Amino acid sequence: MAEAERIIGTPDTPEAAGTEPEQGKAARPRGKRRIVVLFAVAAFAYALDLVSKMIVVAELEDHAPIRVIGDWLQFEAIRNAGAAFGFGQAFTVIFTVIAAAVIVVIARLARKLYSLPWAVALGLLLGGALGNLTDRIFRSPGVFEGRVVDFISPKGFAVFNLADSAIVCGGILIVLLSFKGLDPDGTVHKD
Numbered sequence: 395m396a397e398a399e400r401i402i403g404t405p406d407t408p409e410a411a412g413t414e415p416e417q418g419k420a421a422r423p424r425g426k427r428r429i430v431v432l433f434a435v436a437a438f439a440y441a442l443d444l445v446s447k448m449i450v451v452a453e454l455e456d457h458a459p460i461r462v463i464g465d466w467l468q469f470e471a472i473r474n475a476g477a478a479f480g481f482g483q484a485f486t487v488i489f490t491v492i493a494a495a496v497i498v499v500i501a502r503l504a505r506k507l508y509s510l511p512w513a514v515a516l517g518l519l520l521g522g523a524l525g526n527l528t529d530r531i532f533r534s535p536g537v538f539e540g541r542v543v544d545f546i547s548p549k550g551f552a553v554f555n556l557a558d559s560a561i562v563c564g565g566i567l568i569v570l571l572s573f574k575g576l577d578p579d580g581t582v583h584k585d
Contacts, residue, residue, distance in 0.1 A: 426508075427504075427507055427508055428507045428508060428509060428510050428512070428513035429504050429507055429513070431510060431513035431514065431517065432500075432504055432507060432513040432514075432516050432517045432520065433517065433520075434517065435513065435514050435517025435518060435520075435521065436516075436517040436518075436520035436521040436524065437521065438517075438521065439517065439518055439520075439521025439522055439525070439556070439557070439560040440520075440521040440524045440525050440528075440557075442556050443521065443522070443525035443555060443556040443557040443560070444525060444528065446545070446555065446556050447525075447529070447543040447545075447555065450469070450471050450543055450545045451471070451543060454469060454470070454471040454545060455471040456471075457471075459547065465549055466548065466549045467546075467547070467548050467549070468547050469545050469546065469547065470545060470547040470553060471543065471544075471545050472543075472544050472545070472553050473533070473541035473542070473543060473544075474541055474542045474543075474544045474553070475539075475541045475542075476489075477489055486530065486538070486539050486540070486541075487538050487539065489526075489530065490527065490530040490531070490538045493523045493524075493526055493527040493530065494527060496519065496520075496523045497520060497523055497524065497527070500516050500519060500520045500523075503516065503578055504516070506578055506579045507578050507579070508578070508579050508580035509571075509576055509577070509578050509579070509580045511567065511571055511576065512568075512571060512576070512577075512578040514564075514567065515564045515565075515567035515568045515571060516564065516568075516578070517564070518560040518561070518563050518564030518567070519560070519561055519564035519565065519568070520564075521557070521560050522556075522557040522558065522559070522560035522561035522564065523557075523561065524557075525555070525556070525557030525560070526542050526555075526557045526558070526561075529541065529542040529543060530542065542555065542557075543555060544558070546559075
């Protein structure tokens with residue numbers, strides 16, 4: 395929890411008030427906030443996901459799968475009530491709440507965002523979360539119980555969509571940035 399508070403911060407913290415940074419941290423670099431980059435990446439990821447799902451529902455649902463690369467990759471429309479790999483299909487409402495919470499945390503974190511790599515990572519995460527949240531809210535069987543449209547089906551792996559890909563890529567980037575010690579506010583820490 396302390397790590398999350400350090401990254402997200404609050405307006406009351408000394409760091410937010412403009413006092414000296416903690417020992418072991420560099421001073422915050424001067425420059426523009428990267429909120430525009432975050433929202434541009436999120437909008438792009440969300441739009442790609444939304445358009446791809448509209449095409450899949452219109453052209454692929456109730457049809458045979460389309461082979462893209464032999465037996466290795468095909469497009470196959472399925473509706474997934476659960477999380478990744480179809481787990482937790484009885485917890486659709488919980489996944490909806492989690493996606494909404496992720497969106498709120500990213501919006502709060504955007505206030506302190508000065509790092510371009512973090513803006514890209516959080517933008518991917520936000521766009522993917524919005525894509526799957528849109529399905530959960532607006533697709534059948536009902537509000538907060540909707541099934542996510544998945545269609546990318548590699549051989550021997552789970553079926554997923556572009557929102558899932560954005561979430562995974564954003565998550566991997568966040569882990570890499572954390573290992574490098576780069577914080578969303580542009581500071582580098584050495585723990």
